[in-house]
Amino acid sequence: MHRITTSPLPYLAALLAAITALLYQDKADAAIIVSYAEAPGQYNSTLSHTQVFDFNTLPTGDLTDVTWHTVGTYDHLTVRPADIYGGAGDPSGTQYALQGAGGVNTTTLHLDQATGYFGLWWSAGDNQNVLAFYSGETLVARFTTQTLLDAILPHTEYRGNPQTGSNSGGNYGEPYAFVNFYAQAGTTWDNIVFTNATGSGFESDNHTLRDHTWGAYQGEAGRVPGRHVALVDGEQITLLPADSNTGTGASQIPEPTALLLGTLALPLLGLRRRQSRH
Template identity: 40%
Template sequence: MIARGSSGVSQRTMAATFALGCIVAAATRAEAGLVVSVEAPGVMSSKVSGITTETFDGLPPGIASSLDTAVGTLASRGRFAILNADSYGGADAGGEYISLGAQSGSPAPMTLTFASPQAYFGMWWSAADAYNEITFYSGQQALGSFNSPFVLDALNALPDGRKYYGNPNGWGDASEPFAYLNFFGTGGTTITSVVFANSGTTATGFESDNWSIASVAPSTIRGTIIAGAIVPEPSSLVLAGVACAAGGLAAVRWRSRRTR
């Protein structure tokens, strides 16, 4: 016979309910821990104070698999490309930008590793498309993934959404949005590395520029917040739920002994 508490609900049911509540709570914490916002149309660089920025300007154009940048070490098992400004990228009508996928001829992801934990990351997302993927890590733990299709829909839904379309330097590409994104760590959340991918395809490119970081969380979140832009990692939610359920089951058993 299954021991029951004073409420008449089985230990197993109470533990399962407790686990579900823990998973939901964990999802909420993950969303709150990494907040995404978008700057106004036409903004191509971070407006956060106290930042360090990699503009990619002055680097030799071409294909590479590793690079020491102003914001961290970049490495790929494949290749990425440093390109002169064109219709797909290059902030402020000049300089250079970075891309993987179509321009590099490689679908392999690239990883940006910071020298120390950072509470803020920003980038100019140029010629944006739904294949572009970003995953944020704190040590070995994935914090969550950037939901590109969702964010593209969110940009379209903004009152000035159509103003994001087309290279703001006047270089065409009217079918794709160009937007500066901010990723803020809240509640003590920090990022140690960022993985960029392009859904394993070279049919499109993942273009970006003006990567910025800050080790101290900004006092205010700039821009328009896009709720739901980060998808929490399922593994972290399940582990949180299992641990929470174990605690809940122990509490139920203790309560059962007290009420016999």
């Protein structure tokens, strides 16, 4: 019997082509890491190189075309005075933004340029609050706060208004925390949409932006700050493992490319074994 041997080169070429295509596909994928502040009662981001909009110089009520100097414009916005549900800062809070609960249902922040980080103080949180990030008209990520609610509520130190004044401890059934949205490699957005179309309210304050995501500046290394909650890619929300909320070092989110490379390597190993048998 004559044994026919085949060269592995065609298989290698096909594998390399597939790997290359998947590498480019990963770069095109848009994903955002969601985390919230390690410290309860933390009203602001700990990042440097940020710009903050706190709504304190605006009139209260329903507003249109609100300019955030050098950053962008809110198309429609409701501003409320501090109360038990919203308004960051001690002792008794300041003005805050609202969607739903008698205010506008949807607010779009149109940014002057693409950015890779957004944070906000999220108060009186409920599961009807929705944040969506767009690049032009393309959805980057849509995050519904039920996931965030499930992650925060077991930590009782985040329940109730953290202010030191008359609102202290009020509305204990709902969480209050500073929430971060970090773009992953190559991801940016230029429109952020805040929505609450039900009877509840989406209360937020201290909207915070910077051009670049975590790791862009000196001293930023390892995992992104805060308690990790989810990885959001378009409509898909992937919960992060509980142990990614503790310790230091690189984020424990698996790299899709690395996983795919490992998977594609298996046929190659099998091919090598078949070629070595006599």
